[in-house]
Amino acid sequence: MFAAETGAWCTGREARPSDRRKWVKIEADSVMASINSNASGICLEEFIKLMEKKKAAQLYQNEIRQIFTAFDRQYRGFLTLEDFKKAFKQVAPKLSERIVLEAFREVDQDSDGHVSFKDFEYAMNYGKKEA
Template identity: 75%
Template sequence: MFFSQASAQPRTWEASPSERKKLAEVFKACDEDNKGYLSREDFKVAVVMLFGYKPSKIEADSVMSSLNPDASGLSLEEFLNFVKKKKELQLYRNEIRHIFTAFDRHYRGYLTLEDFQKAFKQVAPKLPERIILEVFREVDQDSDGHVSFKDFEYAMKYGQNEA
């Protein structure tokens, strides 16, 4: 997909010493009975404390299935790794939202071909008009002449897993 070549690269996130201390405190507070690991339910409570939402069954299954089969639960290091990945995804999504907002000059919540043309004229003035049209058509998955944030986000993320 052409558009993925222009996508933003995910940022890295590292916990500062004070953030690491806070995360360790959350881990300890959620570690029922001081087992040294977070059970599935402990993990859910920790996510609520840190991110303000209860993880879905799919998310919890994904995290728990990524553990060593002999492990009883999520160790502190595994928990810190999970938080790091989650924070990086949040940074990346915020970056994509900023790019979308910059393209959406009229604050409509969707992008038109005209929005694409104006944006590309500023960032890539020598890019042929036909390429801009191809990119727009590729991103406009339902061919309604509008690119929603969801479509835009999908296009920006496309190919990132292979990179």
Template identity: 55%
Template sequence: MFFSQAGARPQMWEVSPSEHKKWVEVFKACDEDNKGYLSREDFKVAVVMLFGYKPSKIEADSVMSSVDPNTSGILLEGFLNIVRQKKEVQLYWNEIRHIFTAFDRHYRGYLTLEDFTKAFRQVAPKLPERIILEVFREVDQDSDGHVSFKDFEYAMNYGQKDPRKRLCLAPGSVNSASS
């Protein structure tokens, strides 16, 4: 597939000292009774504080399944790894959204072949028309002549085997990404 060959990958993101400090402070604030770990409920509160949403049962189950059986919850190091991964995913999603918006010059919420052609003409003027058409057809999952953000997002993530390079933290990805 074109996008996977083009190397659409999230970049490794360096955590600033102030960001790291904030994450540690959130961990400590959510660690009720200073146990040294976050319980399931503590983790949910920490995610709300850092990301502004309550994690789903699936996400919480995934994270808790990655916990060492010898501990009763998520230790600071594990929490920092999870937060780093979530932040990288968030930044990558924003990057994909930005690219889609740049292609969607008429603000319709979908891309046409004309949008693709104009965008490719700007970044790769010598690319043959047949390649642009082939890419468009491949990305247009339902063959309706429109590429939705969902189609575009899927194409940008196609073939990603490393969970840290997927757009979403799917169940079990915290487990495999932190091992």
């Protein structure tokens, strides 16, 4: 929903040649450390697939930060119910206030009336790892 608005990278996009070269040079040790320690190596195409997944995850995290920042118009580092109402009024004006309130309560994990970035990030990732 927000990908087009934030300019996020589509996960289905092919890696650019410059990205491929960078990943081979910079990320090789990191990826090699994450594979089976008994393996003597990894083929380049498998390495590229792993890097594409890693890059997509990083970009998704950046997208979450951008969305949170867009909601946090007063730069307080947390969101209030009023912030939610204003944001939802812009992106989904026909949603009832009851639904917005339920969404806020669901995201406000500690029920303190403030949604921290950590709470927001958790809510955005909920169900993503299961898919």
